[in-house]
Amino acid sequence: MMENIQATLNERASVTPNRTIKMKTEKVTVHYGQKQALNGIDLEVYERQVTALIGPSGCGKSTYLRCLNRMNDTIDAAKVAGTILLDGENIYDPDLDVVELRARVGMVFQKPNPFPKSIWENVAYGPKIHGLAKTKDELEEIVHTSLKKAGLYNEVKDRLDEPGTGLSGGQQQRLCIARAIAVSPEVILMDEPCSALDPIATATVEELIDELKQNYTIVIVTHSMQQAARVSQQTAMFHLGDLAEVGDTEMMFSNPSDKRTQDYIMGRFG
Numbered sequence: 001m002m003e004n005i006q007a008t009l010n011e012r013a014s015v016t017p018n019r020t021i022k023m024k025t026e027k028v029t030v031h032y033g034q035k036q037a038l039n040g041i042d043l044e045v046y047e048r049q050v051t052a053l054i055g056p057s058g059c060g061k062s063t064y065l066r067c068l069n070r071m072n073d074t075i076d077a078a079k080v081a082g083t084i085l086l087d088g089e090n091i092y093d094p095d096l097d098v099v100e101l102r103a104r105v106g107m108v109f110q111k112p113n114p115f116p117k118s119i120w121e122n123v124a125y126g127p128k129i130h131g132l133a134k135t136k137d138e139l140e141e142i143v144h145t146s147l148k149k150a151g152l153y154n155e156v157k158d159r160l161d162e163p164g165t166g167l168s169g170g171q172q173q174r175l176c177i178a179r180a181i182a183v184s185p186e187v188i189l190m191d192e193p194c195s196a197l198d199p200i201a202t203a204t205v206e207e208l209i210d211e212l213k214q215n216y217t218i219v220i221v222t223h224s225m226q227q228a229a230r231v232s233q234q235t236a237m238f239h240l241g242d243l244a245e246v247g248d249t250e251m252m253f254s255n256p257s258d259k260r261t262q263d264y265i266m267g268r269f270g
Protein backbone atom coordinates (compact mmCIF):
# COMPACT_ATOMS: atom_id res chain seq x y z
CA MET A 1 0.00 0.00 0.00
CA MET A 2 2.69 2.53 1.05
CA GLU A 3 4.86 1.64 -1.99
CA ASN A 4 1.88 2.32 -4.29
CA ILE A 5 1.19 5.67 -2.69
CA GLN A 6 4.87 6.58 -2.88
CA ALA A 7 4.91 5.66 -6.59
CA THR A 8 1.85 7.86 -7.13
CA LEU A 9 3.55 10.76 -5.36
CA ASN A 10 6.72 10.28 -7.40
CA GLU A 11 4.75 10.41 -10.64
CA ARG A 12 3.18 13.76 -9.83
CA ALA A 13 4.70 16.82 -11.36
CA SER A 14 6.05 18.98 -8.59
CA VAL A 15 3.78 21.91 -7.90
CA THR A 16 4.60 25.30 -6.53
CA PRO A 17 2.38 25.59 -3.49
CA ASN A 18 -0.10 28.44 -3.55
CA ARG A 19 -0.61 29.67 -0.02
CA THR A 20 -3.41 32.16 -0.59
CA ILE A 21 -6.07 31.28 1.96
CA LYS A 22 -9.47 30.85 0.30
CA MET A 23 -11.37 29.43 3.26
CA LYS A 24 -10.47 29.23 6.90
CA THR A 25 -12.21 27.67 9.85
CA GLU A 26 -11.50 28.40 13.50
CA LYS A 27 -12.69 26.27 16.41
CA VAL A 28 -15.53 24.80 14.36
CA THR A 29 -17.72 22.42 16.32
CA VAL A 30 -20.79 20.54 15.16
CA HIS A 31 -23.32 18.80 17.38
CA TYR A 32 -26.11 16.52 16.20
CA GLY A 33 -28.42 16.82 19.19
CA GLN A 34 -26.29 15.75 22.18
CA LYS A 35 -23.66 14.08 20.06
CA GLN A 36 -20.58 16.11 19.18
CA ALA A 37 -19.33 15.28 15.68
CA LEU A 38 -16.57 17.91 15.32
CA ASN A 39 -14.46 19.05 18.27
CA GLY A 40 -13.10 22.43 17.15
CA ILE A 41 -11.51 22.33 13.73
CA ASP A 42 -8.92 24.90 12.66
CA LEU A 43 -8.09 24.47 8.99
CA GLU A 44 -7.01 26.63 6.08
CA VAL A 45 -7.99 25.78 2.51
CA TYR A 46 -5.71 27.25 -0.12
CA GLU A 47 -6.88 28.88 -3.32
CA ARG A 48 -6.67 26.81 -6.51
CA GLN A 49 -5.45 23.77 -4.70
CA VAL A 50 -7.09 20.48 -3.88
CA THR A 51 -7.47 19.72 -0.17
CA ALA A 52 -8.30 16.09 0.60
CA LEU A 53 -10.18 15.17 3.79
CA ILE A 54 -9.35 11.63 4.89
CA GLY A 55 -9.98 9.50 7.95
CA PRO A 56 -11.95 6.49 9.17
CA SER A 57 -15.70 6.21 8.72
CA GLY A 58 -17.69 8.47 11.04
CA CYS A 59 -14.75 10.77 11.89
CA GLY A 60 -16.58 13.87 10.64
CA LYS A 61 -15.24 14.47 7.12
CA SER A 62 -18.64 14.98 5.47
CA THR A 63 -19.86 17.03 8.43
CA TYR A 64 -16.85 19.32 8.04
CA LEU A 65 -17.33 19.57 4.27
CA ARG A 66 -20.97 20.59 4.79
CA CYS A 67 -19.81 23.40 7.14
CA LEU A 68 -18.05 25.12 4.27
CA ASN A 69 -21.25 26.05 2.42
CA ARG A 70 -23.66 25.89 5.34
CA MET A 71 -25.26 22.68 4.15
CA ASN A 72 -25.51 21.58 7.79
CA ASP A 73 -28.16 24.32 8.15
CA THR A 74 -30.46 21.98 6.20
CA ILE A 75 -30.12 19.27 8.90
CA ASP A 76 -32.43 20.13 11.81
CA ALA A 77 -30.37 18.38 14.49
CA ALA A 78 -27.08 19.94 13.40
CA LYS A 79 -25.72 22.90 15.38
CA VAL A 80 -22.60 24.57 14.03
CA ALA A 81 -20.38 26.90 16.09
CA GLY A 82 -17.04 28.59 15.47
CA THR A 83 -15.83 30.78 12.65
CA ILE A 84 -15.93 29.93 8.95
CA LEU A 85 -14.38 32.45 6.58
CA LEU A 86 -14.56 32.74 2.80
CA ASP A 87 -12.04 35.28 1.50
CA GLY A 88 -11.85 36.54 5.07
CA GLU A 89 -15.61 37.07 5.28
CA ASN A 90 -17.71 35.22 7.87
CA ILE A 91 -20.14 32.98 5.96
CA TYR A 92 -22.68 33.42 8.78
CA ASP A 93 -22.64 37.20 8.35
CA PRO A 94 -26.31 38.30 8.15
CA ASP A 95 -25.47 40.30 5.00
CA LEU A 96 -24.31 37.16 3.26
CA ASP A 97 -27.08 35.44 1.32
CA VAL A 98 -26.93 31.66 1.76
CA VAL A 99 -28.17 30.95 -1.79
CA GLU A 100 -25.38 33.19 -3.08
CA LEU A 101 -22.90 31.41 -0.78
CA ARG A 102 -23.86 28.00 -2.18
CA ALA A 103 -23.29 29.31 -5.71
CA ARG A 104 -19.83 30.52 -4.67
CA VAL A 105 -19.15 27.29 -2.79
CA GLY A 106 -20.72 24.55 -4.90
CA MET A 107 -21.10 20.89 -4.05
CA VAL A 108 -20.87 17.56 -5.83
CA PHE A 109 -22.26 14.56 -4.01
CA GLN A 110 -21.27 10.92 -3.65
CA LYS A 111 -24.05 9.59 -5.83
CA PRO A 112 -24.52 11.45 -9.10
CA ASN A 113 -27.86 13.27 -8.74
CA PRO A 114 -28.86 14.91 -12.03
CA PHE A 115 -32.31 16.50 -12.10
CA PRO A 116 -34.91 14.47 -14.03
CA LYS A 117 -34.56 16.91 -16.90
CA SER A 118 -32.56 17.18 -20.10
CA ILE A 119 -28.77 17.43 -20.08
CA TRP A 120 -29.09 21.05 -21.25
CA GLU A 121 -31.61 21.93 -18.50
CA ASN A 122 -29.43 20.36 -15.81
CA VAL A 123 -26.66 22.83 -16.61
CA ALA A 124 -28.86 25.82 -17.51
CA TYR A 125 -30.97 25.68 -14.34
CA GLY A 126 -28.46 27.33 -11.96
CA PRO A 127 -27.45 30.20 -14.28
CA LYS A 128 -31.19 30.81 -14.94
CA ILE A 129 -32.18 31.09 -11.28
CA HIS A 130 -29.12 33.21 -10.49
CA GLY A 131 -29.79 35.48 -13.50
CA LEU A 132 -26.30 34.93 -14.89
CA ALA A 133 -27.32 35.18 -18.56
CA LYS A 134 -29.01 38.19 -20.13
CA THR A 135 -29.88 36.49 -23.40
CA LYS A 136 -30.62 33.00 -24.66
CA ASP A 137 -27.29 33.03 -26.51
CA GLU A 138 -25.42 33.83 -23.32
CA LEU A 139 -27.17 30.97 -21.55
CA GLU A 140 -26.31 28.66 -24.42
CA GLU A 141 -22.69 29.76 -24.12
CA ILE A 142 -22.61 29.04 -20.37
CA VAL A 143 -24.09 25.55 -20.89
CA HIS A 144 -21.60 24.66 -23.61
CA THR A 145 -18.58 26.09 -21.76
CA SER A 146 -19.53 24.32 -18.51
CA LEU A 147 -19.92 20.99 -20.29
CA LYS A 148 -16.54 21.51 -21.95
CA LYS A 149 -14.86 22.38 -18.64
CA ALA A 150 -16.38 19.23 -17.13
CA GLY A 151 -14.91 17.19 -19.99
CA LEU A 152 -18.34 15.99 -21.10
CA TYR A 153 -19.18 18.15 -24.10
CA ASN A 154 -17.95 15.86 -26.87
CA GLU A 155 -19.88 12.92 -25.46
CA VAL A 156 -23.21 14.76 -25.21
CA LYS A 157 -23.19 17.60 -27.73
CA ASP A 158 -25.56 15.78 -30.11
CA ARG A 159 -28.09 14.86 -27.43
CA LEU A 160 -28.39 17.84 -25.14
CA ASP A 161 -32.16 17.45 -25.06
CA GLU A 162 -32.01 13.87 -23.77
CA PRO A 163 -32.49 13.15 -20.04
CA GLY A 164 -29.43 13.57 -17.83
CA THR A 165 -30.45 10.44 -15.98
CA GLY A 166 -29.87 8.41 -19.18
CA LEU A 167 -26.11 8.97 -19.05
CA SER A 168 -23.62 6.49 -17.54
CA GLY A 169 -22.68 6.97 -13.87
CA GLY A 170 -19.36 8.63 -14.74
CA GLN A 171 -21.03 10.90 -17.27
CA GLN A 172 -23.75 11.79 -14.75
CA GLN A 173 -21.07 12.77 -12.22
CA ARG A 174 -19.36 14.98 -14.81
CA LEU A 175 -22.80 16.46 -15.60
CA CYS A 176 -23.16 17.30 -11.89
CA ILE A 177 -19.70 18.89 -12.01
CA ALA A 178 -20.79 20.90 -15.10
CA ARG A 179 -23.91 21.96 -13.18
CA ALA A 180 -21.75 23.15 -10.28
CA ILE A 181 -19.36 24.99 -12.63
CA ALA A 182 -22.22 26.71 -14.51
CA VAL A 183 -22.84 29.18 -11.67
CA SER A 184 -19.16 30.23 -11.63
CA PRO A 185 -18.25 28.91 -8.20
CA GLU A 186 -15.00 29.79 -6.48
CA VAL A 187 -14.86 26.63 -4.37
CA ILE A 188 -16.15 23.16 -5.25
CA LEU A 189 -16.83 20.69 -2.44
CA MET A 190 -16.82 17.03 -3.44
CA ASP A 191 -18.08 14.32 -1.11
CA GLU A 192 -16.57 11.03 -2.28
CA PRO A 193 -17.37 11.92 -5.90
CA CYS A 194 -15.96 8.69 -7.32
CA SER A 195 -17.29 6.13 -4.87
CA ALA A 196 -20.17 5.12 -7.18
CA LEU A 197 -17.95 5.03 -10.29
CA ASP A 198 -15.95 2.29 -11.99
CA PRO A 199 -12.14 2.62 -12.23
CA ILE A 200 -12.20 4.15 -15.73
CA ALA A 201 -14.84 6.76 -14.86
CA THR A 202 -12.92 7.41 -11.61
CA ALA A 203 -9.72 8.09 -13.56
CA THR A 204 -11.59 10.51 -15.85
CA VAL A 205 -13.06 12.42 -12.89
CA GLU A 206 -9.65 12.50 -11.15
CA GLU A 207 -8.04 13.98 -14.28
CA LEU A 208 -10.84 16.51 -14.38
CA ILE A 209 -10.25 17.48 -10.73
CA ASP A 210 -6.59 18.03 -11.56
CA GLU A 211 -7.55 20.38 -14.41
CA LEU A 212 -10.25 22.16 -12.43
CA LYS A 213 -7.79 23.28 -9.77
CA GLN A 214 -6.39 25.79 -12.28
CA ASN A 215 -9.58 27.77 -11.82
CA TYR A 216 -11.26 26.53 -8.66
CA THR A 217 -10.44 25.72 -5.07
CA ILE A 218 -11.44 22.13 -4.38
CA VAL A 219 -12.11 20.26 -1.14
CA ILE A 220 -12.67 16.54 -1.57
CA VAL A 221 -13.66 13.84 0.91
CA THR A 222 -12.20 10.52 -0.09
CA HIS A 223 -11.78 7.05 1.37
CA SER A 224 -9.08 6.27 -1.13
CA MET A 225 -5.54 7.03 -0.02
CA GLN A 226 -4.42 6.61 -3.63
CA GLN A 227 -6.96 9.19 -4.74
CA ALA A 228 -5.88 11.67 -2.05
CA ALA A 229 -2.25 11.15 -3.12
CA ARG A 230 -3.13 11.52 -6.81
CA VAL A 231 -5.32 14.60 -6.73
CA SER A 232 -4.56 16.71 -3.67
CA GLN A 233 -1.84 19.12 -2.64
CA GLN A 234 -2.96 19.33 0.99
CA THR A 235 -4.36 16.50 3.10
CA ALA A 236 -6.30 16.80 6.35
CA MET A 237 -6.64 13.68 8.47
CA PHE A 238 -9.73 13.53 10.70
CA HIS A 239 -10.16 11.18 13.63
CA LEU A 240 -13.14 10.95 15.99
CA GLY A 241 -14.16 14.55 15.31
CA ASP A 242 -10.64 15.94 15.66
CA LEU A 243 -8.24 17.16 13.02
CA ALA A 244 -5.43 14.71 13.71
CA GLU A 245 -3.00 16.22 11.24
CA VAL A 246 -2.91 18.51 8.22
CA GLY A 247 -0.13 19.19 5.78
CA ASP A 248 1.32 18.95 2.37
CA THR A 249 0.03 15.74 0.77
CA GLU A 250 3.49 14.51 -0.13
CA MET A 251 4.71 15.03 3.43
CA MET A 252 1.57 13.47 4.96
CA PHE A 253 1.95 10.26 3.00
CA SER A 254 5.72 9.95 3.12
CA ASN A 255 6.33 11.11 6.65
CA PRO A 256 3.15 11.49 8.73
CA SER A 257 3.88 12.83 12.18
CA ASP A 258 0.69 11.69 13.90
CA LYS A 259 0.36 8.07 14.95
CA ARG A 260 -3.31 8.03 13.89
CA THR A 261 -2.37 9.18 10.38
CA GLN A 262 0.40 6.56 10.21
CA ASP A 263 -2.00 3.81 11.27
CA TYR A 264 -4.71 4.95 8.87
CA ILE A 265 -2.40 5.23 5.88
CA MET A 266 -0.87 1.83 6.67
CA GLY A 267 -4.41 0.41 6.68
CA ARG A 268 -4.35 -0.49 10.38
CA PHE A 269 -7.83 0.87 10.94
CA GLY A 270 -10.74 2.46 9.15
Ligand SMILES: Nc1ncnc2c1ncn2[C@@H]1O[C@H](COP(=O)(O)OP(=O)(O)OP(=O)(O)O)[C@@H](O)[C@H]1O
Pocket residue numbers: 032037055056057058059060061062063064075077
Ligand atom coordinates in the same frame (compact mmCIF):
# COMPACT_ATOMS: atom_id res chain seq x y z
N1 LIG B 1 -27.69 13.88 10.07
C1 LIG B 1 -27.06 13.34 11.14
N2 LIG B 1 -27.72 13.15 12.30
C2 LIG B 1 -27.10 12.64 13.38
N3 LIG B 1 -25.81 12.25 13.41
C3 LIG B 1 -25.11 12.42 12.28
C4 LIG B 1 -25.69 12.96 11.08
N4 LIG B 1 -24.73 12.99 10.13
C5 LIG B 1 -23.61 12.49 10.69
N5 LIG B 1 -23.82 12.15 11.97
C6 LIG B 1 -22.84 11.57 12.91
O1 LIG B 1 -21.72 12.44 12.98
C7 LIG B 1 -20.50 11.70 12.96
C8 LIG B 1 -19.67 12.14 11.77
O2 LIG B 1 -20.33 11.72 10.57
P1 LIG B 1 -19.81 12.10 9.12
O3 LIG B 1 -20.80 11.57 8.14
O4 LIG B 1 -19.45 13.51 9.07
O5 LIG B 1 -18.45 11.23 9.06
P2 LIG B 1 -17.57 10.80 7.82
O6 LIG B 1 -16.16 10.86 8.27
O7 LIG B 1 -17.93 11.61 6.63
O8 LIG B 1 -18.02 9.29 7.63
P3 LIG B 1 -18.06 8.37 6.33
O9 LIG B 1 -16.65 8.26 5.88
O10 LIG B 1 -18.60 7.07 6.84
O11 LIG B 1 -18.95 9.03 5.32
C9 LIG B 1 -20.88 10.24 12.93
O12 LIG B 1 -20.87 9.74 14.24
C10 LIG B 1 -22.30 10.25 12.40
O13 LIG B 1 -23.03 9.17 12.89
